[in-house]
Amino acid sequence: MVAFHDTRAFYDGLAPTYDQIYSDWEGAIARQAAALDRVIRRSLGTGTLRVLDCACGIGTQLIGLAALGYQMSGGDLSPAAVARATAECETRDLIADIVAADMRHLPHQDETFDAVVCADNALPHLLTDEDVLQALHEMRRVARPGAVILVTTRDYDSIIADRPATAPVQRSGVSGRRVVTTQLWDWHPGSAVYDLTHLQVSETSPGQWATTARMATYRAWTRSELSDLARAAGMTDVHWATGTETGFFQPIMIGSPS
The missing domain is CATH 3.40.50.150 (Vaccinia Virus protein VP39)
Incomplete structure (x- = not known):
């Protein structure tokens, strides 16, 4: 489904x-x-x-x-x-x-x-x-x-032909802690629609990280x-x-x- x-x-x-x-x-x-x-x-x-x-x-x-x-x-x-x-x-x-x-x-x-x-x-x-x-x-x-x-x-004119599986990684910092954001793209078969998994990986303390994943759908x-x-x-x-x-x-x- x-x-x-x-x-x-x-x-x-x-x-x-x-x-x-x-x-x-x-x-x-x-x-x-x-x-x-x-x-x-x-x-x-x-x-x-x-x-x-x-x-x-x-x-x-x-x-x-x-x-x-x-x-x-x-x-x-x-x-x-x-x-x-x-x-x-x-x-x-x-x-x-x-x-x-x-x-x-x-x-x-x-x-x-x-x-x-x-x-x-x-x-x-x-x-x-x-x-x-x-x-x-x-x-x-x-x-x-x-x-x-x-x-x-x-x-999307330049994206649709390749149907990429990921988006570029982005990095920011909050109160001295690093935050890394990336995306996973899962394309629906035979469709221009894809499900995007948005991942934020946050540094909670030196060497310790927490990941949050959210999902959305795009065309x-x-x-x-x-x-x-x-x-x-x-x-x-x-x-x-x-x-x-x-x-x-x-x-x-x-x-x-x-």
Whole structure:
């Protein structure tokens, strides 16, 4: 039997240590916000803008954009991630309206935001055309005319041919203790869907380590597949920008609601 793992449970469990995925989380917050800011400003120009991060997690993109002066709202399927993002904003004296919400059912009125962001490979947790189409339709619905919608994913166009079994190892340090993070990918036969086992190995004392494993399911959506679904959801001017062009660590699908 093929297993499909609970996305909410995955991120509820990961929320307390999500920052340890990064060797320098604060630096990643600043770099990613600067890259997204360039893309948004290139489309919308200067001025105060209202932005929704509809898969905000613990706030990696939301915090940085709020610090740059955007009026931020955020949502995430994981209540634990939402609580962490809220606390992180409070410690930085940043204001953001963050709620637990499924991106397929956004709790916002039509034409509310100047920009909608769905970053860091969140959309590929949705495994069917119907679910992705619904999420993209919701992003388009809450974006005002002339807004910009940004969706970032892994570069699955280059990944899908090789169907890798692992992801690169990442290392960070917390209070002088080392943390190593890696991933195991188990592909479903004849499918672009894979189960990801996320392993965090934490140094509890010199020479002593503890391992935590969590599982989630993804679909390796290609750019053409997501572009077609974005157009079917009513987006226009759908195109992709690479990391070389934007400075962001993943390719970005860019579209407009009108």
